[in-house]
Amino acid sequence: MKKYSIIIGLITLLGALLLLGGCGTTQENPPTGNNPVEQPAQEDKFAYYLAYQENTRYVYEGQGNEYASYDIYVDYSTGDRVQLRTNNGGTEMVRVLVLDAGQIVQQLAQGETYYREDLTKSPKLNKNGEVLLKEPLTKGTTWTLADNRKRTITNVDAALSTPSGNYKVVEVTTEGNDSKVIDYYAPNVGLVKTVFKGTDGFEVTSTLSKLEKNTPLVQNVRAYYPNIDDGKIHTTSLQLSFKTNDITKQVFEGEFKKQAANHGKLIGENVKIKSLYLNQDGRVYVDFTKNLVTEMNAGAGYEGMILQSIVNTLGDYYGVSEVNLTIEGEPYASGHVEMKKGEFFKVNKNNVVEK
Incomplete structure (x- = not known):
């Protein structure tokens, strides 16, 4: 039961890590074929990971758990913050991610939210929420979460192939006492894959399979x-x-x-x-x-x-x-x-x- 609770909590967290990308002014379509997306200039890299594609359904396919597959919609975007809606077939959760002082912080994670309301400036926001990504975007950057898990940028130029395209990604590894989570982020796309690994060899993955544009x-x-x-x-x-x-x-x-x-x-x-x-x-x-x-x-x-x-x-x-x-x-x-x-x-x- 403990392992199952950890997994369910992880899968619920996956949507929170979506730093979805692709403003029309930067890259209209996700990368396809064998050519990875071109990396932006070093000084611009960080902001690209909070980019988004409006009116797009992000579809993630999962393996290893029934909740590993989910969809994401962008409810609201207001420049330095984005509100994301995650639906895994069992529930809907709303999250607000904020770009603040060289960090992308999840300031709200609200479950069972079936109604649609702009929460990007809600009094519920926690400025000291979970740090998903932080500068500098260099290998070895490390920070500690409130639950004492350690999060580290473990690669900044890894090649990753997914059903939605081939990417050059930033790899972020989160280590706890009995598990490890590896997240892969692509500029102007966001989270493209997550791998959960338990100490007993148990593994759950969620991978971006497609982006359905013009889909409200x-x-x-x-x-x-x-x-x-x-x-x-x-x-x-x-x-x-x-x-x-x-x-x-x-x-x-x-x-x-x-x-x-x-x-x-x-x-x-x-x-x-x-x-x-x-x-x-x-x-x-x-x-x-x-x-x-x-x-x-x-x-x-x-x-x-x-x-x-x-x-x-x-x-x-x-x-x-x-x-x-x-x-x-x-x-x-x-x-x-x-x-x-x-x-x-x-x-x-x-x-x-x-x-």
Whole structure:
């Protein structure tokens, strides 16, 4: 059981080490054929390992463990930091990597994160997080992690062949009491291979097999819509598509304005979602422009169904039971429904017809 826990922890960590590469201004395509990628100038080398390719699915094939295969998407990129989403088929984890003072530091690793939100400047970030790579990029550079494992750059010009191409890589070796992890990084590509070796000869590998360009993150979301004919709220399945740096509130705003089959819209054409986020108190906070009410044009019963549909949709997406729905920062008030400050709408499925 101890060995299995170590392996699962390692495979979860693999996505965190992705310093994914390839801005369109530097190298549009990953290297292929027999020619390794050209190394950048020495003074530019380090920054290239936090490069990324937007709107690209990174596919890693694994051997030795069911969680060794996984996909990576770039949720957000803001110059000196990148937010990565790892999906290994069992769970999704979000990580934020930051370029800081000659180090690439994993400042956030948050598991079970199925919703999409920009965490690149979250108060949860730990500036003293795990150092993945540091200058100088020379053989022998060594640092010690918080758990006392030793991490060392063991090669800076190794040749490596993978299904995604041939590379000249930086090799980084992390040694613990009963295991060794070897990571291989290519400039403008990032992590291309990881090898986990146990003291008993057990080995797990994850290798970059392909980069699928122009591939946004697609999330299947259960949405709720009121049906005026039967007085019920009906569910439907939506596919939300997110490109790198897309703003989640804008994606939901667009979906809420669409006419669902046999159901009404949730918000009017001119309504805006001013803010949408999961708060640290475990509730979702969503703020609308005041025309949410004026463009609703609904009686008390139907208005209640619209509000419940919005609350249920956002509650399900973020995995919470309460939603703070406000208008221009003030408690929701329409004449039919009057909320008090600090009062929350609750996710309620009592009047729901599941599809």
